Amino acid sequence: MTKQSISSDGAPKAIGPYSPAVRAGNLLFVSGQVPIDPATGNMIDGDIAAQSRRVFENIGALLEAAGASFASVVRTTVFLADMNDFAAMNAVYGQYFTEPYPARATVQVARLPKDARVEIDVIAVLE
Numbered sequence: 001m002t003k004q005s006i007s008s009d010g011a012p013k014a015i016g017p018y019s020p021a022v023r024a025g026n027l028l029f030v031s032g033q034v035p036i037d038p039a040t041g042n043m044i045d046g047d048i049a050a051q052s053r054r055v056f057e058n059i060g061a062l063l064e065a066a067g068a069s070f071a072s073v074v075r076t077t078v079f080l081a082d083m084n085d086f087a088a089m090n091a092v093y094g095q096y097f098t099e100p101y102p103a104r105a106t107v108q109v110a111r112l113p114k115d116a117r118v119e120i121d122v123i124a125v126l127e
Contacts, residue, residue: 063124
């Protein structure tokens with residue numbers, strides 16, 4: 001099997017020994033994205049909705065770099081620092097996906113990188 005690392009100027013650089021996304025066959029695995037502005041390398045200011053939008057912009061840039069789109073996504077995992085943020089995150093989430101929606105797991109975690117309020121990873125099928 002051949003693996004290919006995928007990155008984009010529209011998404012943050014990896015902050016460790018991992019790829020922002022990896023293509024393996026016809027699957028794309030996008031690493032967990034936090035609300036980092038790729039232009040500055042800093043976390044954005046704002047509430048959970050603003051942070052969620054930035055996360056989806058980062059994911060979208062990586063999907064596009066691989067020739068995919070949000071319609072290609074079949075699985076997501078959402079990590080929240082506070083489950084009370086679920087409704088606001090979910091409202092933003094719903095702006096990026098249409099039916100049939102991806103399978104999803106959402107969990108509350110004790111802490112996220114750079115003290116983000118949300119981190120999301122996705123798996124997409126490439127044509």
